[in-house]
Amino acid sequence: xxxxxxxxxxxxxxxxxxxxxxxxxxxxxxxxxxxxxxxxxxxxxxxxxxxxxxxxxxxxxxxxxxxxxxxxxxxxxxxxxxxxxxxxxxxxxxxxxxxxxxxxxxxxxxxxxxxxxxxxxxxxxxxxxxxxxxxxxxxxxxxxxxxxxxxxxxxxxxxxxxxxxxxxxxxxxxxxxxxxxxxxxxxxxxxxxxxx
Amino acid sequence: xxxxxxxxxxxxxxxxxxxxxxxxxxxxxxxxxxxxxxxxxxxxxxxxxxxxxxxxxxxxxxxxxxxxxxxxxxxxxxxxxxxxxxxxxxxxxxxxxxxxxxxxxxxxxxxxxxxxxxxxxxxxxxxxxxxxxxxxxxxxxxxxxxxxxxxxxxxxxxxxxxxxxxxxxxxxxxxxxxxxxxxxxxxxxxxxxxxx
DNA sequence: CAAAAATTTTAATCTAGATTAAAATAATGC
DNA sequence: GCATTATTTTAATCTAGATTAAAATTTTTG
Numbered sequence: 001x002x003x004x005x006x007x008x009x010x011x012x013x014x015x016x017x018x019x020x021x022x023x024x025x026x027x028x029x030x031x032x033x034x035x036x037x038x039x040x041x042x043x044x045x046x047x048x049x050x051x052x053x054x055x056x057x058x059x060x061x062x063x064x065x066x067x068x069x070x071x072x073x074x075x076x077x078x079x080x081x082x083x084x085x086x087x088x089x090x091x092x093x094x095x096x097x098x099x100x101x102x103x104x105x106x107x108x109x110x111x112x113x114x115x116x117x118x119x120x121x122x123x124x125x126x127x128x129x130x131x132x133x134x135x136x137x138x139x140x141x142x143x144x145x146x147x148x149x150x151x152x153x154x155x156x157x158x159x160x161x162x163x164x165x166x167x168x169x170x171x172x173x174x175x176x177x178x179x180x181x182x183x184x185x186x187x188x189x190x191x192x193x194x195x196x
Numbered sequence: 197x198x199x200x201x202x203x204x205x206x207x208x209x210x211x212x213x214x215x216x217x218x219x220x221x222x223x224x225x226x227x228x229x230x231x232x233x234x235x236x237x238x239x240x241x242x243x244x245x246x247x248x249x250x251x252x253x254x255x256x257x258x259x260x261x262x263x264x265x266x267x268x269x270x271x272x273x274x275x276x277x278x279x280x281x282x283x284x285x286x287x288x289x290x291x292x293x294x295x296x297x298x299x300x301x302x303x304x305x306x307x308x309x310x311x312x313x314x315x316x317x318x319x320x321x322x323x324x325x326x327x328x329x330x331x332x333x334x335x336x337x338x339x340x341x342x343x344x345x346x347x348x349x350x351x352x353x354x355x356x357x358x359x360x361x362x363x364x365x366x367x368x369x370x371x372x373x374x375x376x377x378x379x380x381x382x383x384x385x386x387x388x389x390x391x392x
Numbered sequence: 393c394a395a396a397a398a399t400t401t402t403a404a405t406c407t408a409g410a411t412t413a414a415a416a417t418a419a420t421g422c
Numbered sequence: 423g424c425a426t427t428a429t430t431t432t433a434a435t436c437t438a439g440a441t442t443a444a445a446a447t448t449t450t451t452g
Binding site for chain 2: 027030031032111112115155156158159160161162163169191192193
């Protein structure tokens with residue numbers, strides 16, 4: 001055990017593990033990926049994973065927490081940098097997609113919350129709800145400042161988030177495609193928000 | 197075995213089964229749902245399902261084929277009824293969402309194609325690709341007839357389809373909500389397509 | 393370099409869930 | 423009502439994959 005450099009070592013391995021797991025989960029789902037799948041991506045044995053997590057459920061849980069952190073971060077930066085609500089939404093879309101298709105590896109899409117422990121489930125649901133609320137709040141500010149046309153913010157949020165969350169289903173790590181998504185999606189998804 | 201009324205009986209049960217399975221799969225994924233889960237929804241024993249399908253994989257496969265049929269149908273009706281490309285897209289969105297949130301039970305979202313048999317996988321992928329092409333073709337017609345602004349049809353298709361495919365993740369059979377989705381989504385998702 | 397701590401592997405165990413076969417029940421045709 | 427066919431259940435198998443414990447290996451520290 002250690003102060004900092006070694007804690008970092010453990011953390012780094014664990015992080016690589018979460019990335020590998022996220023890749024598997026996005027592709028084959030929670031139950032569909034075996035710990036062996038994840039371990040293989042890392043050149044390890046399945047049993048080795050238990051050195052880093054208590055069990056498989058905790059692995060998803062950590063993936064989700066990590067994704068939530070990245071999402072919150074993407075939103076925070078967008079709010080900090082954008083002036084109008086519209087600009088903030090656009091920045092957020094771009095930032096978030098960057099997390100998803102970026103080279104630091106994929107983020108897990110939170111698509112199997114039912115598989116979590118009740119306690120973990122509640123926690124993740126709470127975070128997720130907060131995130132949605134944050135998104136809707138930006139929309140509302142945009143409506144207030146006139147940069148976004150009045151709309152059902154809940155449904156609009158669901159639509160935009162859905163389009164983003166679905167990306168891992170068809171995107172598989174092609175760098176050229178990553179560029180294209182990053183260029184096109186923010187425009188496509190925000191275009192409909194503008195007032196006439 | 198039978199001519200027609202009995203064939204219908206078998207078909208009907210099988211259809212109920214596909215609906216139940218679709219509900220489970222959408223909620224918990226392929227590997228996440230046991231045959232017992234599906235059987236319970238029908239008031240049956242898991243073993244009884246084998247009277248209708250060869251195995252679990254065939255069950256997903258049939259769910260996917262069924263969803264594909266409904267999707268093709270929704271698109272065909274949209275093309276038949278709409279005049280401009282824009283109108284057709286809008287109609288298609290509404291028709292498809294109606295399949296998803298409608299009362300005849302949910303359609304399976306094709307999110308776990310990797311779990312299929314190679315042969316089934318190829319077939320479903322082919323159908324799915326054709327569907328995407330159909331969607332993009334409508335977009336292109338819309339661009340040609342001036343009802344839709346020029347855009348990257350591939351990315352636009354991915355965005356719109358993604359938003360739709362994600363619906364089952366947050367929609368859970370509330371009738372009032374179904375109305376709301378059906379009212380809002382076609383507008384939200386098509387608004388950005390209009391030329392300036 | 394040797395001791396201690398950290399990391400990984402090997403080898404079992406344990407269980408849920410898919411699948412099957414045989415038996416039981418229900419429905420239908422005559 | 424009887425014989426046949428359709429449907430479902432009961433009761434076993436069988437297997438993949440999660441989990442664990444102990445042993446082996448690697449890394450770190452002094």
